[in-house]
Amino acid sequence: MTVEHLSSGVTVLTIDRPHRRNALDNQTVAELHTVLDEINGKPEIRAVVVTGAGAGFCAGADLKAEPQDFTATGATPAAALLDSVRSPVARIYAAQELMASAFEKIHRLRQPVIAAVNGAAVGGGFALALACDIRFAAPEATFGAVFIRHGISACDMGTSYHLPRLVGAARSAELLLTGRVFDAAEAERIGLILEVTDSGALLDRAVAKAEEIAAHSPLAVWMTKETMWQTVDAPSLRHALDIENRTQVMCSATGELGASFAAFRDGTATTWGPL
Known part of the structure; x- marks a missing residue:
């Protein structure tokens, strides 16, 4: 290999x-x-x-x-x-x-x-x-x-x-x-x-x-992959929503969301932090 x-x-x-x-x-x-x-x-x-x-x-x-x-x-x-x-x-x-x-x-x-x-x-x-x-x-x-x-x-x-x-x-x-x-x-x-x-x-x-x-935030990519495949097996919509909500709150705590919005307003590229 x-x-x-x-x-x-x-x-x-x-x-x-x-x-x-x-x-x-x-x-x-x-x-x-x-x-x-x-x-x-x-x-x-x-x-x-x-x-x-x-x-x-x-x-x-x-x-x-x-x-x-x-x-x-x-x-x-x-x-x-x-x-x-x-x-x-x-x-x-x-x-x-x-x-x-x-x-x-x-x-x-x-x-x-x-x-x-x-x-x-x-x-x-x-x-x-x-x-x-x-x-x-x-x-x-x-x-x-x-x-x-x-x-x-x-x-x-x-x-x-x-x-x-x-x-x-x-x-x-x-x-x-x-x-x-x-x-x-x-x-x-x-x-x-x-x-x-x-x-x-x-x-x-x-x-x-x-x-x-x-090109995206490494944490956002990780959480998207993990959440996507977990919710494929979700027993209900509510279960999927709960997983999504918790993931979004966790990701927002990094500060990257605010930095991304600021970069969007300024017309500049976002610099993602390390994982």
């Missing part, structure tokens, strides 16, 4: 296993955990873009991983467990939890995460794209929850949580129950991705959107 920190405050994460269509072995997932923890702890990083090297975004779990790939020690309890357990069931569960919890970290990350889907995003790669906040895709990108075609549930790695919230329950049911692979044009039509972008411009488009977000 390669990490590039841009001067704009955007960080680009590239899954760098093109020989495997960027399929995720346990070592790579452990590295992803480490990188996400580092990003979450760096207030100067304001937004994140995730993409894949070569012609693919992510083909999910690496089913052809060699023994030397299974060296993920210490990144998470699940990673450490992989080195110690002998039970096949326990080992599979630990590997499952290692990947699923990485995608959960993306969803819960303080910074917004944008996926630049440059090729196949299937299985766990589909779940990875869904865990991001915004998705752009190249024309050749494909998507699919394919595990049902291999005898197990298509509900995997957070897919059954994210997909219905993004495209609706009925569309989600059809995609999960058939396991069919669909293209970028359909993904755009059903609202799964923001737009289809020419391959050569895809990463730049995603970075530009990340920089547009990064």
Whole structure:
């Protein structure tokens, strides 16, 4: 995995296993955990873009991983467990939890995460794209929850949580129950991705959107992401309003609201404080 920190405050994460269509072995997932923890702890990083090297975004779990790939020690309890357990069931569960919890970290990350889907995003790669906040895709990108075609549930790695919230329950049911692979044009039509972008411009488009977000107050961005996803699960309008009201009061205490209004009146740019 390669990490590039841009001067704009955007960080680009590239899954760098093109020989495997960027399929995720346990070592790579452990590295992803480490990188996400580092990003979450760096207030100067304001937004994140995730993409894949070569012609693919992510083909999910690496089913052809060699023994030397299974060296993920210490990144998470699940990673450490992989080195110690002998039970096949326990080992599979630990590997499952290692990947699923990485995608959960993306969803819960303080910074917004944008996926630049440059090729196949299937299985766990589909779940990875869904865990991001915004998705752009190249024309050749494909998507699919394919595990049902291999005898197990298509509900995997957070897919059954994210997909219905993004495209609706009925569309989600059809995609999960058939396991069919669909293209970028359909993904755009059903609202799964923001737009289809020419391959050569895809990463730049995603970075530009990340920089547009990064121009705002870091606290406001964090609270907007967190409140937005929490209220998706709100049991009532009143619950959502209560969360929103408390967040607005908390954000207004920084003094940035008054500074922004003053800058607007003076026709000058607002300088945001640190997180």
